[in-house]
Amino acid sequence: MKIAVLLSGGVDSSVALYRLLEEGYTDITAYYLKIWLEDELSFMGTCPWEEDLEYARAVCEAKSIPLKILPLQQEYYDRVVSYTISELKKGRTPSPDIFCNQRVKFGAFYDKVNEQYDKVATGHYGVVEEIEGLTWLRRSPDPVKDQSYFLSHLSQQQIGKIIFPIGSFMKEEVRALAQKYDLPNKDRKDSQGICFLGKIKYSDFVKHYLGEQDGEIRELESGEVLGHHKGFWFHTIGQRQGLGLSNGPWYVTSKDLEKNIIYVSSSKNVLEQNRTVFTVCEPNWISRKPSGDKLTLKLRHGPRLHDCRIKWLDSDRLEVTLDEGDRGIAPGQFAVFYEDDYCLGGARIE
Structure with a gap:
């Protein structure tokens, strides 16, 4: 069986690769997906991609696994980033990681190499099962790490080619395996945040594309102006942090897009919302x-x-x-x- 492994340089995908080797698979090629932000917006923050690639190379070299770098910058922009910007303009709350999986990791990548491999393996936390001729996605037993939410837009055709070698493990078990395998990145911390941003702040990304526009923050019940914000696209319903208001906590309850007004309610009133x-x-x-x-x-x-x-x-x-x-x-x-x-x-x- 020919298997392509998507390697990010992190612990999870590296353990997934070594698990396949431990299970006896030998016809394996690793892929590092090069995404669009690393050149265009690296001025916003520390760029983690060189370090990611360095770790991915070290993990592969230790077991003589071929590693290919696949540039997907344009596909990322067209299929994920443009969607994110469009949704923010409409005052909505986008979910870019869902479309990162559907449109890039298991979309654009499939388009490039689909016929070359029988299966594609990643370090996601989720379980793939075959039941009565259909492929099903089951939640990971680790409720905190479970990534079924982000995998929810996969098609039957896409999920039918997927292997999740660590999908049924708890995170601490994966960390223990990283130590057992003596991975070059065994002590590396998990990445946080949205798939394509790396260490770049989400607010900086939004500002770069949508700019800033001063607007009022008003109390929902009274209409009183409590403060000001830099654009409704920076805020989402239910948000509590980053409002800069005193006498809180305050929660975003609604947005007036035409007037660029954010409405908030205090904790004592928020249950009614x-x-x-x-x-x-x-x-x-x-x-x-x-x-x-x-x-x-x-x-x-x-x-x-x-x-x-x-x-x-x-x-x-x-x-x-x-x-x-x-x-x-x-x-x-x-x-x-x-x-x-x-x-x-x-x-x-x-």
Whole structure:
């Protein structure tokens, strides 16, 4: 079996590679995906890509695994970054990591090398299972590291070629394997933040493309001006940090795009702003549609799951009712649905 391994230079993908070797696979080629930001916007912050590539090379050289560098800068911009900018302009909360997986790691990469390999392996936390002729995505047993939320827009064709060698491990087990294998990057910290930004601050990225525009921060209940902001595109519904307001905590509850006004509410009032009912559109189902109306869902990456009911409004839209409200339901972000441990797919919040 010929396997392509996507290697980032981090611990997870490196352990995934060594796991495959330990399991007896020999026809393996590693790929480092070169993305667009490393040259164009490196002036914003420390560029981590040279270090990433150095570690990836060291990991491969230790086991004589060939490493190929695949430039995908234009594909990244066209398929992920332009979407992110467009959503921010519309006042929505984008989920670039979802489309990074769907459109680049398992999209543009497949387009380039698909016919050359039987399987593609990565260091994602998730479990791929074959059941009755369909390929299913199951949550990782590590609830904190589980990445099924970010994998929710994969197609049946895409997921059918995937191997997640560490997907069923806890993070501490992966760290222990890194020590056991004596990986060159065994003590390296996990990367944080959005896939294509590296160490660049998200706010700097947004400022570069959308600029700044002074606007008011108003209390929702009274309309009183509490402070000022630099543009509604820097803020998302449910946000608490980075508002610069006293006598808080304050939470962003809504945005007036035409007037560039951010509305906030204090913690004592925010429970009243919790939403239990919302609509989603353009669902992607990995294996099949839900079999019933009672599901669980994630509104963001992380361990928290909500119990919910769904009602089809038409072929492309659903109404979702949560058993318990959430204050951070923002247009543009994704609701990802589960039956038991299986990720069915996701849809964009309207």
